[in-house]
Amino acid sequence: SQQGEEDPQALSIQEGENATMNCSYKTSINNLQWYRQNSGRGLVHLILIRSNEREKHSGRLRVTLDTSKKSSSLLITASRAADTASYFCATVSPSGTYKYIFGTGTRLKVLA
């Protein structure tokens, strides 16, 4: 089964509000990454957080990582209609295989 599961599966908010989505995973990791996918397109990397980091910021994005709970959250502040997309977390195990395991995704819709 897939490593990650995202919660919620879908989220609809008004422009200007904050959006929070969560990712849970099952095994130990080397790092966790968040990606964005616009409808029918490829994925674009947003942010990477290493297993020894607890929080990371990039522009309007804030990612947290709790390795004891095997979970991560992505916060998008002051959302815009252009943020409408699917968001996936991906984990990379420390086993050296370099395989990315993607979560189930959160479909975010930001209403103007």
Place this chain on the structure above:
Amino acid sequence: EADIYQTPRYLVIGTGKKITLECSQTMGHDKMYWYQQDPGMELHLIHYSYGVNSTEKGDLSSESTVSRIRTEHFPLTLESARPSHTSQYLCATQGTANTEAFFGQGTRLTVV
């Protein structure tokens, strides 16, 4: 912007036909991946390669095959397409270990 290209973007083909989905990258990355994704669903790893003449099957069983004769090229072939192969196929690369993946725009395959 990442230099990874997938062709064709869309393909509608009849059952039983042989098809090859192309993936090329100009970044010199050793690691390349093929993912299969149904609309609105998670990504499933079907093939990966760590370099020339290296190919491995992913976590999701697939009837497709891949080859890696050149670093920049990682084509995926279906010898006899079936309606169950209808899906989006995403190619990705990775440079150094524990860094982000770069994705192509995907090929949306429909087998009728």
